[in-house]
Structure formats: C-alpha cells, structure tokens
Amino acid sequence: MAGAKTRTPRNTLNPELIVRAALDLMETKGTDAFSLRGVAAELGVGPMALYTYFRNKDDLYDAVRNHLMALVPAVPEGESWPDQVRAVCRDLRRLLLEHPCLAQLLGSRPLSGHETARVAEGLLGVLRSAGFDKETAARTHTTLFTYVLGATSWEIQMATERRDPEAWRRLRTTMESLSSAEFPTVVELAPELARTTGGDEQFDYGLDLLLAGLESSNAVRTPASRSR
Amino acid sequence: MAGAKTRTPRNTLNPELIVRAALDLMETKGTDAFSLRGVAAELGVGPMALYTYFRNKDDLYDAVRNHLMALVPAVPEGESWPDQVRAVCRDLRRLLLEHPCLAQLLGSRPLSGHETARVAEGLLGVLRSAGFDKETAARTHTTLFTYVLGATSWEIQMATERRDPEAWRRLRTTMESLSSAEFPTVVELAPELARTTGGDEQFDYGLDLLLAGLESSNAVRTPASRSR
DNA sequence: ATCGCTAACGTACGGTGTATAGTACAGCGT
DNA sequence: ACGCTGTACTATACACCGTACGTTAGCGAT
Numbered sequence: 001m002a003g004a005k006t007r008t009p010r011n012t013l014n015p016e017l018i019v020r021a022a023l024d025l026m027e028t029k030g031t032d033a034f035s036l037r038g039v040a041a042e043l044g045v046g047p048m049a050l051y052t053y054f055r056n057k058d059d060l061y062d063a064v065r066n067h068l069m070a071l072v073p074a075v076p077e078g079e080s081w082p083d084q085v086r087a088v089c090r091d092l093r094r095l096l097l098e099h100p101c102l103a104q105l106l107g108s109r110p111l112s113g114h115e116t117a118r119v120a121e122g123l124l125g126v127l128r129s130a131g132f133d134k135e136t137a138a139r140t141h142t143t144l145f146t147y148v149l150g151a152t153s154w155e156i157q158m159a160t161e162r163r164d165p166e167a168w169r170r171l172r173t174t175m176e177s178l179s180s181a182e183f184p185t186v187v188e189l190a191p192e193l194a195r196t197t198g199g200d201e202q203f204d205y206g207l208d209l210l211l212a213g214l215e216s217s218n219a220v221r222t223p224a225s226r227s228r
Numbered sequence: 229m230a231g232a233k234t235r236t237p238r239n240t241l242n243p244e245l246i247v248r249a250a251l252d253l254m255e256t257k258g259t260d261a262f263s264l265r266g267v268a269a270e271l272g273v274g275p276m277a278l279y280t281y282f283r284n285k286d287d288l289y290d291a292v293r294n295h296l297m298a299l300v301p302a303v304p305e306g307e308s309w310p311d312q313v314r315a316v317c318r319d320l321r322r323l324l325l326e327h328p329c330l331a332q333l334l335g336s337r338p339l340s341g342h343e344t345a346r347v348a349e350g351l352l353g354v355l356r357s358a359g360f361d362k363e364t365a366a367r368t369h370t371t372l373f374t375y376v377l378g379a380t381s382w383e384i385q386m387a388t389e390r391r392d393p394e395a396w397r398r399l400r401t402t403m404e405s406l407s408s409a410e411f412p413t414v415v416e417l418a419p420e421l422a423r424t425t426g427g428d429e430q431f432d433y434g435l436d437l438l439l440a441g442l443e444s445s446n447a448v449r450t451p452a453s454r455s456r
Numbered sequence: 457a458t459c460g461c462t463a464a465c466g467t468a469c470g471g472t473g474t475a476t477a478g479t480a481c482a483g484c485g486t
Numbered sequence: 487a488c489g490c491t492g493t494a495c496t497a498t499a500c501a502c503c504g505t506a507c508g509t510t511a512g513c514g515a516t
Contacts, residue, residue, distance in 0.1 A: 035472065036472085046496050047473085047496095048497085051474075052493080056473080057473065110395075112398065112402050114402075120421075124414060128413055134420045135420050137420070138417050138421045139433045139434075140437075142425060143379070143434035145382075146378040147375055150374040150382075151375075153374075154373075154378075157337070158338050186352060193366045202371075209438050209442060209445070212444050213438060213444070216441070241464080263504085264504065265504085277463075277464050285504065
C-alpha cells in the first residue's frame with residue numbers, strides 16, 4: 001500500500017451510503033448528537049462533500065425518514081378491519097421503538113416522501129374498504145397517526161430520560177417534593193403512573209379505546225349491513 | 229443570626245424576568261431560533277449572567293414550561309366527567325396553540341415541575357371521582373395526555389410548515405408527484421386529508437372517539453356499583 | 457478596614473451548519 | 487494524444503451556539 005493510494009477514489013460516495021452512515025450515527029450517538037460533520041468524518045470525507053448529494057441537513061433528514069418508513073410492513077390481508085388497523089399501528093410503533101430517531105424525524109416534519117405515502121395508503125385503504133366515507137376515513141387516519149406518534153414519542157422520551165442519570169435524579173426529586181396535601185391523587189397514583197408509562201399494554205389500551213369508539217359510532221356503513 | 233436572607237440583586241435581574249424574556253423570544257423569533265445569547269442580549273446583560281439563576285439551558289426550559297403550564301385553568305366544577313375531561317383537554321390544547329413552544333417543551337422532557345403536576349392532579353381527580361380504578365385512571369390519563377400532545381404538536385407542525393414557503397413548495401411537489409396508480413386512495417382523499425389536518429373539529433373527533441371508547445367499556449364503576 | 461460572598465462580566469474553547477472558492481480527476485470531442 | 491468541461495471532493499471562512507473558567511465590583515458582617 002505505497003503512497004499512491006492516498007489519492008482519494010472518485011466515486012466512494014453515494015446517497016445510500018450517506019443515509020446509512022447518518023442513520024448509524026443517529027442510533028449510536030443519539031439523535032441530538034447527530035451532525036453533518038460527524039457523518040462526514042465517519043465516511044472519511046470533508047463535511048462539504050455531503051452537499052453534493054443533499055441540499056442541506058433537512059434534505060438528509062428527509063432521506064433518512066424515507067429510508068426508515070420503507071421498513072413499515074404492508075397491511076396484512078384477510079383480517080377484519082379493526083385487526084388490520086391494529087396491525088398497522090403496532091408495526092409503526094415497533095419501528096419507532098426500534099429506531100427512536102424516527103419519532104423525532106416524523107414529529108419535526110410533515111408527511112412527505114414516497115414511503116410515508118405508502119403507509120398512509122395502506123391505512124386509508126383499510127378504512128375505505130371498511131366503509132368509512134371520505135371525510136371520516138381522513139379524520140380517522142389523522143387521529144390514529146397522531147395517537148401512535150404521540151404515544152410512542154412519549155414512551156421513547158421517558159425511556160431516554162431514565163437513561164440520563166442527571167435528568168432521572170431531578171425527576172425523582174421533583175416527584176418526591178410534591179406534597180400529598182396539595183396533589184393527593186398524583187401521590188396516590190404514583191406507582192400506577194410509573195408502571196403505566198409506556199409498554200405494549202399502555203399503547204394497546206389507548207388504541208383499543210379509539211377502536212372501541214370507532215365501532216360504537218355509526219361511522220362505518222357497509223352497503224349490506226346497516227348495523228349488527 | 230436569624231434569617232437575613234434579603235440580599236437584593238445588584239441590578240435588575242431575576243428568574244421571573246429571564247423567563248418572561250425567554251418566552252417572549254421563543255414566540256417572536258421561533259422556538260428553534262431561541263438562544264441564551266439572544267435572551268441575554270434582550271435583557272442587556274452578558275450571556276453568562278443567566279447562569280446565576282439557571283444551571284443551564286435545560287433548566288431555563290424547565291422554568292418556562294412551568295410558567296406556561298400555570299396558565300392551564302382548573303377543572304370546571306359541576307359537570308359530568310366526560311365534559312370535565314373534554315374541558316381539560318381542550319384547555320391544554322388551546323394553551324399549546326397559543327404558545328407553540330410549549331408543545332416542544334412538553335415533548336422534549338417528561339412530566340416534571342409543580343404546575344405539570346397540578347394539571348395531572350386535576351385530570352386524575354376527575355377520573356377517580358368518576359369511578360375509575362387506580363390503574364385504569366393512570367392509563368387513561370397517559371392516553372389522553374399523549375393524544376392531546378401528539379395531535380396538537382402535529383397541528384402546530386403543519387401550521388408552521390405552511391408558513392415556510394420553501395418547505396411548503398417541497399411538500400406540494402412531492403404530493404403531486406404521487407402516482408394515482410400507485411397510491412389511489414391517498415390521491416383520492418387528498419382534499420379531505422388537507423382539510424382535516426388540524427382544527428377544532430379534527431381534535432374533537434379524536435377526543436370523542438376516546439371518550440366513546442371509555443364509556444362503552446366497563447371501566448367506569450359508578451359509586452353505587454363500585455366493587456374494586 | 458478587611459474579609460467573604462456573590463451578581464455580573466469578559467474571554468475563550470470546541471462545536472454547529474453552510475456559503476464560497478479552489479482542486480483534482482473522468483470522460484469526452486477532436 | 488490532447489485539451490476541454492463537468493463532476494466530486496477539499497479548504498477556508500463565517501456567524502452562531504452553549505458553557506467552563508477566571509475576573510471584577512459592591513454589599514454585609516466582622
């Protein structure tokens with residue numbers, strides 16, 4: 001390996017590689033610690049090299065989000081529509097937990113990109129096939145999406161907080177400083193609140209509430225069956 | 229040697245003043261553009277002067293969040309519990325819309341601080357009085373809270389996105405580039421999706437779904453039939 | 457008068473995203 | 487074989503960030 005190799009190879013960089021490196025960095029060093037300089041260093045290039053493939057940081061974020069959303073599975077066939085809705089929501093949640101940075105990416109930018117549309121198409125298709133009219137399908141989709149994102153983001157936030165000893169200590173002290181005279185119910189329910197923060201059960205509880213609400217309403221109209 | 233804590237600050241600087249200046253800056257220049265240097269400049273002091281009253285930026289964030297959460301009204305008395313829940317959720321949403329930075333503050337840190345506990349106490353009290361057992365009350369509280377935060381954060385995000393012409397243009401172009409062969413339902417429902425993104429109606433739709441789910445479940449045990 | 461305490465300031469460091477300009481190589485028309 | 491041109495990457499620079507550290511000024515108690 002004599003000196004000749006020091007000349008940089010010409011085409012060592014491509015969008016796919018950059019996205020993968022960016023994702024890797026986000027997950028190992030934390031979403032907040034992510035930086036263009038960091039991913040450039042990981043790839044062994046200067047920070048400006050990335051601007052050949054992405055117009056700016058947000059553009060790279062878009063690409064990473066799209067890359068991750070591609071991992072959401074397709075809607076399962078041959079099940080009842082509530083089960084299909086459940087499947088989509090759980091799949092999205094699982095992906096969010098697997099890649100916590102995705103929660104931040106989805107929260108900080110609107111629905112955009114091919115893969116996000118694919119997921120929306122799946123859920124909207126289920127709702128329309130179930131007999132929801134256009135408006136109700138759209139409303140329900142937005143409700144479900146924001147619920148999944150909100151609930152899971154919260155779960156992730158609490159989990160990462162628990163890992164930071166400084167923040168965790170502060171949280172505990174403020175919790176304990178709450179007078180049971182002033183906030184009797186919070187103090188009384190502290191164990192339950194701690195236990196029910198996050199977890200599959202908590203997520204499914206809210207999801208089932210929404211589904212129960214949907215089924216109890218007369219939103220679903222199938223041509224044949226008016227009601228059960 | 230008793231008391232004698234009254235040490236007047238040399239100049240006019242105190243936590244309340246700093247928090248107010250910080251809040252003002254967040255709302256005028258945008259949450260992202262907020263910086264310690266900015267608020268210090270607004271107060272006419274050096275950046276380091278703030279560290280006398282706050283340990284770091286996060287500590288100031290905590291104070292601002294607490295300051296804003298104090299604006300959530302108390303739970304109205306003498307109404308049915310679903311109406312009380314509705315009132316709390318709507319009040320919180322209204323405050324979030326009025327102060328968009330609060331959404332970011334609540335999303336990025338867990339429940340902490342006196343005023344956040346006050347709001348939780350109100351909602352938990354309503355649920356417990358309605359007959360929910362401890363665990364269900366805690367679960368329901370978390371569900372409602374994450375729904376309100378998720379739905380409203382999304383709404384705020386979409387609204388701010390619409391204000392940024394660059395992002396708005398990109399969103400439109402990606403929307404229009406979606407083939408109606410690949411994503412027929414998304415394309416068909418585009419008007420409804422645009423119309424149902426945000427707004428009181430959309431928020432209430434999801435909230436009513438959750439409340440309908442609660443009422444249709446047997447989670448509520450009226451005082452007469454209270455067993456657990 | 458002197459000490460200790462502390463609010464506030466100034467300086468400096470290491471970090472960020474990115475605008476701008478420069479540089480080396482690939483592939484091409486001739 | 488040669489020079490041109492476009493592309494991929496580097497180098498430098500700027501404005502800004504949070505904050506660690508050291509300094510100064512003025513008060514209260516001794």
